[in-house]
Amino acid sequence: MPSIATQSVETIEFPCEDWVVTRTPQGELVSVNPVPGTWTLISGEDRRRFAEKGQDIKAFFACPKCNQVGLIHEGFNPPKKLGDTEILPELHCRRCQFGCRIVLKGWDKRRLYCACYETRHKDTLMPHKEYLHAEDENEATKFFWAQHGREVTNLVGIAPAIGFFMPNPKDDRILVV
Numbered sequence: 001m002p003s004i005a006t007q008s009v010e011t012i013e014f015p016c017e018d019w020v021v022t023r024t025p026q027g028e029l030v031s032v033n034p035v036p037g038t039w040t041l042i043s044g045e046d047r048r049r050f051a052e053k054g055q056d057i058k059a060f061f062a063c064p065k066c067n068q069v070g071l072i073h074e075g076f077n078p079p080k081k082l083g084d085t086e087i088l089p090e091l092h093c094r095r096c097q098f099g100c101r102i103v104l105k106g107w108d109k110r111r112l113y114c115a116c117y118e119t120r121h122k123d124t125l126m127p128h129k130e131y132l133h134a135e136d137e138n139e140a141t142k143f144f145w146a147q148h149g150r151e152v153t154n155l156v157g158i159a160p161a162i163g164f165f166m167p168n169p170k171d172d173r174i175l176v177v
Contacts, residue, residue, distance in 0.1 A: 009101050011087055012064055014039045016106040019060070037064030039072070039104050047074070061104075066096035083108045108133075113140040116156040117148070125153060131161060 017038040022030045029046050039061035042050075050057045056074040063070070070091075078085040085104040092099045110133040118125045134140035140158045 009090055009099060011101040011103065012037060013084075013103045013105050014061060014064075016040060016104070032060060032069065034060065034062035034067050034069050036062050036067045038062055041109070061102075063091075063093040063096060063098055064100070065098040066093060068093050068095040078104070078107070080108045110135050112161040113137070113158055114161040115140065115144045115158045117144075117152050118154040118156065119151050120153045127156075 015038055017035045017040055019035060019038075019040045020033040022032075024030055027045065028049060029042075032040075034040075039059055041059045042057060047057065055071075057071050058074045058076060059072040061070045061072060062068065078088055080086065083106055085102075085107045088102050088104070090099055091102050113132055113134055115130045115132065117128050117130070119128060120126070130144070132140055132143050134143055137158055137160075141155075144155070144158060
């Protein structure tokens with residue numbers, strides 16, 4: 001009976017790291033010094049400059065073996081779990097032929113915010129809380145007002161929600177806020 005060889009592909013977590021970059025005096029990106037086995041978001045200004053050249057680049061990643069830089073395009077929207085990507089299909093480096101499956105740690109940079117606001121029902125102010133994901137407080141405020149109008153009498157405040165995950169036998173995880 002012939003034997004069948006199976007190959008196990010390693011899964012590697014790529015953390016998000018700030019990479020050292022070299023720029024022109026005008027601020028244009030000249031080179032990057034990648035950190036092997038990591039990824040980095042590029043700045044909004046760099047994204048705009050790449051877009052002007054017809055390249056929609058959102059982030060860079062570096063091969064964990066040879067440090068070859070790869071590009072992640074703007075349209076890349078992988079499934080996420082707790083801010084990280086789920087395990088992604090195989091990465092294959094063209095330079096050193098290294099292959100692995102990857103998880104991009106911290107891919108979703110948004111935080112959970114809580115908006116506290118009041119509406120009026122007859123002569124009574126009614127308190128409300130609403131949770132939303134945003135990258136910062138300004139974005140959370142913009143998202144809040146995009147969903148609400150004159151029914152809001154008073155926006156008391158928007159701030160990061162503080163919470164933690166605890167195991168639940170009926171569900172994978174429960175967010176306790």
